[in-house]
Amino acid sequence: MPELDPGLDPDLVLRSTRVITPDGPRAASVAVSTAEGRILAVLPYDTVVPPGARLEDLGDDVLLPGLVDTHVHVNDPGRTDWEGFATATRAAAAGGVTTLVDMPLNSIPPTTDVEALEVKRAVARRAAHIDVGFWGGAIPGNTADLRPLHDAGVLGFKCFLLHSGVDEFPHLDPAGLGAALGEIAGFGGLLIVHAEDPQLIESAPPPSGPRYADFLASRPRAAENRAIEGLVDLARELDARVHILHLSSAESLPRIAAARREGIRITVETCPHFLTLTAEEVPDGATEFKCCPPIREAANQDALWQGMADGTIDCVVSDHSPCTADLKTDDFGQAWGGISSLQLGLPAIWTAARRRGHTLADVVRWMSTAPAALVGLRQKGAIEAGRDADFAVLAPEETFTVDPASLHHRNQVTAYAGKTLHGVVRSTWLRGHKIADHGAPTGPLPTGRLLERQPRV
DSSP states (O other): OOOOOTTOOOSEEEEEEEEEETTEEEEEEEEEETTTTEEEEEEETTOOOOTTOEEEEOTTSEEEEOEEEEEEOOOTTTOTTTOOHHHHHHHHHHTTEEEEEEOSOSSSSOSSSHHHHHHHHHHHHTTOSSEEEEOEEOOTTOHHHHHHHHHTTOOOEEEESSOOSSTTSOOOOHHHHHHHHHHHHHTTOEEEEEOOOHHHHHHSOOOOSSOHHHHHHHSOHHHHHHHHHHHHHHHHHHTOEEEEOSOOOGGGHHHHHHHHHTTOOEEEEEOHHHHHOOGGGOOTTOGGGOOSSOOOOHHHHHHHHHHHHTTSSOEEOOOBOOOOGGGOOSOTTTSOOOBOOTTTHHHHHHHHHHHTTOOHHHHHIIIIIHHHHHTTOTTSSSOSTTSBOOEEEEEEEEEEEOOGGGOOSSSOOOTTTTOEEEEEEEEEEETTEEEEETTEESOSSOOOOBOOOOOOO
């Protein structure tokens, strides 16, 4: 049997017949230094475990890199009854997510200046069970705050092109968008955009009542398409990096692909709910399915999956946007728009992906490697030497039925209730330490670190 390089001194070895590495799946033993929190080497499966190192034999369960979710609304502080760093990160850990990036809203204060960032960091520092990074916000009047936020370590900046849903985070008009993106491009930052055109939304029939069809008509695909077209033009003009959030309209994919061929620096994400749920299945009054932009028809979903297959869509992230149960009234015009899925993203996507002929290596690329690359977290997103020892252990052939009571989100409201999903997360590891076991966090003490932007290389 092969022996370990004497220059390595692991104290933990994780062994599996199926390890998802950057070179594909293979049987391997992964040597870890828990003191350093990093992977030392990916070795042949039958490498001799050195004296003093603990062997964790995973059998045929699959060892994945921990998921990186770059689109999470933790809402803490200010709306902690909606969610919070303690509950969100426990739910993430139970679902195989080891890193999340917190959105600048719906917390109070929103993360639109350095003072607000420090308030949020102070709350997260004592409560996070996984690693946490932060987005800054671009709103009217805070252009001068963008570079200081960048220097303070935020991973990029979010803006809206129409009302955000909360008054303390107003949207940018065209002039404000140009000013913000010009400033961000000047220091090499990233702008991430909720891309719906306000004029087309305002001219659509307003939603009211319990009919999902009426809500869907109020957020037409054309609103996304027009907004994305404008962002492509602006990114070209300013030579700026732009990321399209939660793409729902597959009609925009050809334009995005053409922009990339032109050399425009534009990336795009979509979400589990757009890839696994369809408008046709949403019951009237079931506002746990409400989000903006909305869940669209099955034919649109098929086209989104084609965008995943051909690489036009870069990554899949949750857009976990929870609220208290009372805000999910049966009126689609009044209910809060957001889907809670932080704990369920991996099995939801794997269930749909396997049916469409995709592999777990594809899922890792979409939900770990690409999101980590998007925000420049070079130590995350892959099982290879030098990376953080962040792992999810998955039993991909096993199924379970979603019981909202088993979720660790603060408010156990989910559009996935009652659905049977493939992929049971056996355990989750952060820097070589097990932080969740069989769906439950392993301890009350938070072990997550706060992450800052790394210099681009």
